[in-house]
Amino acid sequence: MKPALSSPTSSRTARIALRSMAALWMLFLSAACSGGNRLADHVFIVSFDGGKPAVIAESSMPTLNKLAGEGAVTGSAQTIFPSKTLPSHTSMFTGLGPAKHRVLWNSYDPARGIIQSPTVFTLARKFDPRISTALFAGKIKFRHLWQENSLDVFDFNGQRSNTPVARSEEIENATSPAKKVAAAAAAYIVEKKPQLCGIHFPDPDTAGHKFGWGSAEQKAAFASSDEALGVLLEALQKAGIADKSVLILSADHGGHGRTHGENIPDDMTIPWVAWGKSVKAGTTLTRPVNTTDTTATALWLLGVPIPAQLDGRPVYEAFSVGTTAISR
Numbered sequence: 001m002k003p004a005l006s007s008p009t010s011s012r013t014a015r016i017a018l019r020s021m022a023a024l025w026m027l028f029l030s031a032a033c034s035g036g037n038r039l040a041d042h043v044f045i046v047s048f049d050g051g052k053p054a055v056i057a058e059s060s061m062p063t064l065n066k067l068a069g070e071g072a073v074t075g076s077a078q079t080i081f082p083s084k085t086l087p088s089h090t091s092m093f094t095g096l097g098p099a100k101h102r103v104l105w106n107s108y109d110p111a112r113g114i115i116q117s118p119t120v121f122t123l124a125r126k127f128d129p130r131i132s133t134a135l136f137a138g139k140i141k142f143r144h145l146w147q148e149n150s151l152d153v154f155d156f157n158g159q160r161s162n163t164p165v166a167r168s169e170e171i172e173n174a175t176s177p178a179k180k181v182a183a184a185a186a187a188y189i190v191e192k193k194p195q196l197c198g199i200h201f202p203d204p205d206t207a208g209h210k211f212g213w214g215s216a217e218q219k220a221a222f223a224s225s226d227e228a229l230g231v232l233l234e235a236l237q238k239a240g241i242a243d244k245s246v247l248i249l250s251a252d253h254g255g256h257g258r259t260h261g262e263n264i265p266d267d268m269t270i271p272w273v274a275w276g277k278s279v280k281a282g283t284t285l286t287r288p289v290n291t292t293d294t295t296a297t298a299l300w301l302l303g304v305p306i307p308a309q310l311d312g313r314p315v316y317e318a319f320s321v322g323t324t325a326i327s328r
């Protein structure tokens, strides 16, 4: 007797099974490509550099307060250690802790090249090359996050060329104020309606280093950054995408005295607010939120599969949609 495995009946069954599997896979792919799993059409990640929740609470920030009231919020999210601008933003925009992304330096240093781990922009683009992306940064060091083919636009101080920028004291210290960053981002949003967009407001950190965390000057910088946030909101309205968007508002670190970078609550505690489509309005988040969760949440909202190595996980609790749609 012939072994069962080679019998014509069995191979026919196997062929049918394979065809069914292929059909299912095609169905899955077409659902994924048509945005079948997408929960928001646009995700904007806004970072207030040095945004310590305790100082934000004492500053005049009507727009942020309005969005927090209409959104899901925690004032006790955590950043990574070292609580410094470039390592922390790298975690925010990769979903990885520093042990994995290895960006431990905190200045613009072209010799170090571009980070090796994929950013949220790269992951989104790899999944669907049609996803439009942009990053508007107030500090030149963000260029370390500019991976090939990951961004339609990287904007620092109006410069958008990807020819190398030489390192210099001037360019390292030349921050682009929140209002300038917001104006550039707003014009772009109205024109291009990016699906995944990062926006960085440096002012609170600049004032914190000069005058101290919690100083009157820093509170003024928060107020000015809040006006910049208002400009972004207006742009979403003008572009007609406000009801299809989610905004994630957060920070890279807090601060104490005139510095930050330590593993203490003053430096490690950051705000995390989600506002927009499918967000559970008026929610105070009780689960721990880490800055790495920002990338995981953005990917989940855009229907992009979340890589297993990510340290962050989506903040499902902030949204009214099924929390088990994509889990790992």
Ligand SMILES: [Zn+2]
Binding pocket: 049, 050, 084, 085, 086, 205, 252, 253
């Ligand atoms: Zn910073």
